[in-house]
Amino acid sequence: MRTAFILAVFLIAAAVIAGCTSAPAKPSYSVDNNGVLSVTCAPVTTNETVLFANGTYTESRVVMHTQTGDVVTYLSYPERPKAVLEYIPGAGEKISGHAERMVTYAAAGYAFMFVEIRGRGGETAGYPFDPRTDYSRFESGDWPEYYQTICDISSLRAVLASRFGVPVYAVGGSNGGRYAAVAAGVDPEFAGYVGISTADWGLRDAVLAQGGTGDILKFATSLEPGTYLPGISPRPVWMYHNATDPFIPFTSGKALFATADEPKTFTEFNGDHGINPDVDRRLIAQLAQIYGT
Template sequence: MRTVASIVALLIILAIFAGCTGNPAKSTYSVDNIGVLSLTCAPVTTSEEVLAANETYTKSRIIMHTEDGDVTMYLAAPKQPKAAIIYAPGAGENLVGHEERMVRFASAGYAFLFVDTRGNGGETAGIPFGQQLIQQDYSRFENGKMPQYYLIICDLISAEKMLSARYNVPVYAVGSSNGGRYAAVAAGVDLQFAGYVGISTSDWGVQDALVRQRYTANPIRFATSLEPGTYVNRISPRPVWIFHADNDPIIPFESGKEFFAKAGEPKTFLIFSGDHGINPDVDRQILQQWAQIYAPRG
């Protein structure tokens, strides 16, 4: 007969091996018959390095440790922000072009989190959006594996949870160009986002291209799940702001208007000076819009 001590020792050994062999949580997805994505995003952990701090704001580099690699983010925030921004950049946009913007928003009372999205050419690994990624992600979709595109949406959702827990304030999904597409999907999938701001953005056009090529069934369902237009109407009754320059050389003005037309109320379309992508005029208009929402109440 085993002694009590030997039984306890065995239980300890089993517990140790259970901890070593247990599978970590994985994100899961489903796409319904009309192509609408649903996500359950696995918990993440973060590590943070403070880069600068003064009386107005603190700037830090945050690494989000996910099930499929690290995602780099940069945060500028006052001690008690009125609201927070999860910013998804356009293709090739890096932090350098947003340093002043982050300070501008933090100084106005808003936390600004720059997410270096997967495949954008920055510090976070991944494949840029294009034919290679679409083919790879469709293969993963067909085999029940998590596409990179869906992982990017989970990254934005996880960032929202992080800022919401940290500050307990409204968190908005904001993005420029390609980033505006990811941000629209995230805001439509996750009801915890307070609203959405899209700049110089539209649908990808993948679904339309496949329809023209007479694809049906799963390819169309997958392509539909990628399109921001599938989700922008699901953001309502949370607010939507769409910014577009009337002489945009990359995403035509009319494409921006068509995208805006798919959104539900309340929604606002604003023309800005410039050509393509977020710029100081967009910053000014966002801050003007939000000043009316977050002005001190007497």
């Protein structure tokens, strides 16, 4: 039987620094001539409020405090998870729609974190994906929100890995799959990448079609998932797409998948767009091949 909500709040501190230094590295980013982003993220801390717990699993709300604002997440986990899935949702996804999913993964032995990234209109502040605004920031040397979000995803990976001591996978659906792909490419400590109903943004191709060169082309390239998928190998890339997806064409998903190196799998699932129980079953089965049932 479900117990009453547990009003427990505690702090988990995690420093995300480059190398072994006596002081945290200064936050910075760079984009090379191939459009590949590198980031050095500022240290973060987290507050966790346990919402529910029983003998099988725990659900909690975790707020990550960064130098540029708080990022809200929700976490479900068994006592000893075999791995963690850090899930970046697509537009319009709410945590309420993932309640059963969080229980499903915990029951299978995995922790599942739902991340309210910046600008989704949820509990984390920010503006919706806006490459024009972000390019203006890029030109001025300020942090584009897109890059801040990549740091958020990487910082949460470090927090989860430190806490549970198990592999963490970057997982994303639709637009969230795009952010997750970039994060998995930028942060080599992710165990792998799972993309659901996702594809490139198409920004790089649009800039090229208009004759764009130099910084604007470099910036557009830095946002594209396909820029990073080849660098994820030898970590796995698992992608799921429905053949009749009404929002992101199946052929676009296949095109992104083609940029990845082995090991990789592309799976057609039953449904329409985004993560659903069929994807959950298939993903848990893939994980079981590594971690057992």
